[in-house]
Amino acid sequence: xxxxxVALTGAGPRLTREPLVRDGSPGVLVRTELxxxxxxxxxxxxxxxxxxxxxxxxxxxxxxxxVLPVGTRVCLDPNAPVRRGSGFARELWVSGAQExxxxxxxxxxxxxxxxxxxxxxxxACAAHCVAMAERxxxxxxxxxxxxxxxxxxxxxxxxxxxxxxxxALRNRGRDRLDFLVERGVLPAAxxxxxxxxxxxxxxxxxxxxxxxxxxxxxxxxxxxxVVMLYGGTKAGDRLPELDCDLDTVRRRESxxxxxxxGKPVVVGGSYGTGPADFPRAMAAxxxxxxxxxxxxxxxxxxxxxxxxxRLTTDRVLxxxxxxx
Numbered sequence: 001x002x003x004x005x006v007a008l009t010g011a012g013p014r015l016t017r018e019p020l021v022r023d024g025s026p027g028v029l030v031r032t033e034l035x036x037x038x039x040x041x042x043x044x045x046x047x048x049x050x051x052x053x054x055x056x057x058x059x060x061x062x063x064x065x066x067v068l069p070v071g072t073r074v075c076l077d078p079n080a081p082v083r084r085g086s087g088f089a090r091e092l093w094v095s096g097a098q099e100x101x102x103x104x105x106x107x108x109x110x111x112x113x114x115x116x117x118x119x120x121x122x123x124a125c126a127a128h129c130v131a132m133a134e135r136x137x138x139x140x141x142x143x144x145x146x147x148x149x150x151x152x153x154x155x156x157x158x159x160x161x162x163x164x165x166x167x168a169l170r171n172r173g174r175d176r177l178d179f180l181v182e183r184g185v186l187p188a189a190x191x192x193x194x195x196x197x198x199x200x201x202x203x204x205x206x207x208x209x210x211x212x213x214x215x216x217x218x219x220x221x222x223x224x225x226v227v228m229l230y231g232g233t234k235a236g237d238r239l240p241e242l243d244c245d246l247d248t249v250r251r252r253e254s255x256x257x258x259x260x261x262g263k264p265v266v267v268g269g270s271y272g273t274g275p276a277d278f279p280r281a282m283a284a285x286x287x288x289x290x291x292x293x294x295x296x297x298x299x300x301x302x303x304x305x306x307x308x309x310r311l312t313t314d315r316v317l318x319x320x321x322x323x324x
Contacts, residue, residue, distance in 0.1 A: 025083075027095035028066035028105060030074060034114040035059045035087055035301075035322040038122065039150070039207055042312050043232070054078040056086035060108060060117040064091070067098060073108040075120040075282075079272045080104035088304060090324045106278040109286040118321060119155070119291040121273075123281035126155035129230050129270040130163060131277070133201045136226045136255040136268035141165050141200035145220055147213050148206035148231065149176040149190070151294055151319055156205055156230065157189050158289050159281075168192040168199075172213070179317045183293035196220055197263065203228040209246060214239055218260040226255075226266045242267070294318045 036058035043049035057078035063070055076087055080103040082096030094104055108117050134140055142165060146157040149171035157169040169189040171177050177191045202217040202225070209231045217227045233247040242258055249256050250269035258267055285291065296318030299307045304322055311320065 025095045026067040026098055026101065027093060028068050028101055029064045030061040030076075030092040030094065030105065031064045032059050032061040032087065032090060032092060032324050033073075034118045035324075036118045036122075037308070037311060037320045037322065039152070042308070043207070045308060045312055049232070056088035058118055058121045059087040059092070060114050060120070061092065063105070066101075068101060068105060072105075073117075074105040075108055075117060075278070077104050077106055077124070077273060077278055078121065088301065088322065090301065103275055106282065109282050112282075112286050113292070115292050115295060115321065116285050117282075119151075119285060119294075119319070120278060120281055122151055123155050123159070123285060123289065123291070124273045124277040125270075126152060126159050127280040127284070128273045128277040129156050129203060129205075129228060130159045131274075131280075132253055132268060132270040133160075133203065133226055133228050136228070136266055137201060141226075143194070143199045143222075144168070144201045144203070145170060145194055145199045145217075146189075146203045146205050147171075147217055148204065149180060150205070150207070152230065153203070153205035154180065154185060154294065155289075155291070156203055157186055159284060160201075161186065161189060162284060162287075162289065165200075168194045175315075176317060185290060185293050194220060197222050199225060201226045201228060204231050206231045208232040209237065209250075211239055214242075214246075218242070218263075218265060221265055223263050224266070226268045229267065229269050291319075295321055297321070298323060300324075 038058050044055050059076050063072045080100050082094050082100050082104045084094040144160045144165040145168040146153045147170050149169050157167050161167045167189040180190045196219050199220045202221045204213050204217050209229050221227050229250040233250045235247050237246040244256050244258050244267050251271050253269040256267045297320040300323050
């Protein structure tokens, strides 16, 4: 078995459990119940993701030991300032200040299945995007188009719809849209056409902010509306016709007033999550945000190395889950 497989499955020598205090910081031990593979995990493997590593961050588990109540069911906020191992493991150790541990391990609502709760982190990112769009616009949007019908785009569209917006969800290829139609996900939004210059907010929710999609977004947004950068960017990314540093706007979550062929537009950023986003996401998951039809596969932890290799080479729709 190679080193990656040993690291992911814990098949190597069993290490002695660490003390519940490390370098003066309290800690928590979480037994994982279910994990999800995120697009950013695959980007890390391919070495095309910037920023700090968050490998293995979509999970639901139960507190086994430490400063939080034993038996508490929790998810993971990877943006909290704590030290931790990868969530792709049977047990996850998290250490840090008490208040940071509380943020890092948000308590899951009762009566919600693990196959729904494992979407808490991507749903929190989507909730943050919806909140930032409202902030950049100066009020709740009435008309929202999401470009990119992957998991992130579906969650953003679903949360915007729950907030009362008229939503369209579009994708360059038909396969993702057909997949959602077959599974009955967001039937009113999937593939719906909207006229140019009509949308309050257009979100670019693809894995990267591709120039052609950004041009589409700028064409769809109304004068004074907001184009949200949610997909990945890198330092120096620009669109020649647009006076805007895309990566800076996204990472700083700025609102940049620009012009597009004489039309005033706001280019806004969304990056990560804030403390309020997990409660919003979990409330939506408990309240009916539909996510389980997005699950297309489930593998044991021992099979994860081979599955990650497949996911980095094949085009796979939906969400793959991992059992301990």
